Amino acid sequence: MLTSAFQRYLNNFRGFTKEIWILTLITFINRAGTMVLPFLSKYLKEDLHFSYNQVGWIMVCFGFGSMLGSWLGGKLSDKIGFYKIMIFSLFTSGLSLFALQFVTSFWGLCLGMFLIMVLADMFRPAMFVSLGAYAKPENRTRALTLVRLAVNLGFAAGPALGGLIIMNIGYSGLFWVDGTSCILAISIFALLVKEKKKSEFDNSDKEISNSDSVFKDRIFWVFLFVSFATAMIFFQLFTSLPLYHNEKFGLTEFQTGLLMTLNGLLIFTFEMPIVGFLVRKEIPKIKILIWGSFLMAISFYFLLLNTWVGMLVIAMIVISFGEIMAFPFANAFALSRASKGQEGRYMALYTMSFSLAHIISSKLGFEIIGNWGYQINWFIMGTLGLSAVACCLWIQKRL
Structure with a gap:
């Protein structure tokens, strides 16, 4: 009884292409490495001694950068393809995270957080489009769910790991680990997944x-x-x-x-x-x-x-x-x-x-x-x- 229930559970994870599993893996690596975000307001307040008002404005810049990045990522995915955007986004945001730890002024951080989120959030619409290209139509909703699962697992692991890094190395360690995880994730993707201009599957699931x-x-x-x-x-x-x-x-x-x-x-x-x-x-x-x-x-x-x-x-x-x-x-x-x-x-x-x-x-x-x-x-x-x-x-x- 228990074995058949477990078997039924495992069946939900079958039928995906190799590319979908690689996308899931790099999403997990990237999200588990996203340790700066949960501690960002704490870092700005306690380490850099900004006021609540200043922290609020830096977070607003973060949000607007995210919006612009999402729009650019989607528009450019249609123009030059999701594959190039995904590689550009994660690689440059990884390098930017290394640099961000050295920015400590209020205006510098407003600009820095805005730019880093423009680069980082170009990835999301491009990744969604890639699921349409690499997953069969009947598996697309499940493929999206699998990637969401990787995001949730990554977010569960990230903050705990981030807390340990802060205790042992300090906040600068977060920037190094987060930046490295971005570059590592996209390197795995570039090595193992070939660029695909469009889906080889039909688009019969479209409304x-x-x-x-x-x-x-x-x-x-x-x-x-x-x-x-x-x-x-x-x-x-x-x-x-x-x-x-x-x-x-x-x-x-x-x-x-x-x-x-x-x-x-x-x-x-x-x-x-x-x-x-x-x-x-x-x-x-x-x-x-x-x-x-x-x-x-x-x-x-x-x-x-x-x-x-x-x-x-x-x-x-x-x-x-x-x-x-x-x-x-x-x-x-x-x-x-x-x-x-x-x-x-x-x-x-x-x-x-x-x-x-x-x-x-x-x-x-x-x-x-x-x-x-x-x-x-x-x-x-x-x-x-x-x-x-x-x-x-x-x-x-x-x-």
């Missing part, structure tokens, strides 16, 4: 787009709001929720860490089997997005019941399953809307919706909490999630 231009695709723009809204509420997990755990329930950093680990474990264990099952059942992507957005929204309404600490666990479980359903199928839906030769532009706008949410989510969340308290913030975030559900229903009618 019927009503327009040749991404700017005239109304359905896609409504979908971008759905991505933005779900990303807005997702980022609350890393900004306002850890503070809430401590201020309302007196949880320690370790207990908050355990809750975050629960999120990672649920995704690691259940995402591939659930996505595999939904793909086999051929359920429309937009229908799955409706359920994913709904679960993410109601997890914040659960937080309104703030008299029992167990509600934090329930809310975390619900948002984790919402994330499992929403994010892989949102990636796949975005890629499926693009007409031939426009994949980069579509994936650029999709990744930009996350970058914009990253800029606004913490700032807006803390403004609401500062003026009206945590409960109002949870209510607004939950309602934002329900507005995403309403938009998904509108898209379902139009498709």
Whole structure:
């Protein structure tokens, strides 16, 4: 019984091309090496002694760099190909990380963080387009899920490793390791994967787009709001929720860490089997997005019941399953809307919706909490999630 269940679980990881596995490996190496990000605000505040206001502005530059990088990466992927962009992005951002540790002035760091994120985030839309070229149509959603799994595993390993490096070498060690991981990952990719101009597989999984231009695709723009809204509420997990755990329930950093680990474990264990099952059942992507957005929204309404600490666990479980359903199928839906030769532009706008949410989510969340308290913030975030559900229903009618 146990053996057959394990066998069924392993079946979800079968059928991928060699290139997809290499992409997954380099994504893991790159994300596990991304240690500067979790400690960036701590480094700016404690090591370089910037004020909270200055740290805030450096993070805003970080966000805008990410947006511009996403757009450039997508546009250039359509012009000169995703392969060249992926190699250029990771190699130059690796070298830039080596240099960034020597920049210590406020304006220097504003410019440095902006430029490094322009270079680094050119990678994301290019990588999404590469999945369209290297994965069979029936495997694309699962391929996106596999890469997401590598991202989550990398993010789980990175901060712990980063903490050890800071304790033993100091913050400069983070820049050296992060830069090296970028160069190592892209070197493996360049050595083992050949450039492919276009997919050798057909594009039968594409939705019927009503327009040749991404700017005239109304359905896609409504979908971008759905991505933005779900990303807005997702980022609350890393900004306002850890503070809430401590201020309302007196949880320690370790207990908050355990809750975050629960999120990672649920995704690691259940995402591939659930996505595999939904793909086999051929359920429309937009229908799955409706359920994913709904679960993410109601997890914040659960937080309104703030008299029992167990509600934090329930809310975390619900948002984790919402994330499992929403994010892989949102990636796949975005890629499926693009007409031939426009994949980069579509994936650029999709990744930009996350970058914009990253800029606004913490700032807006803390403004609401500062003026009206945590409960109002949870209510607004939950309602934002329900507005995403309403938009998904509108898209379902139009498709």
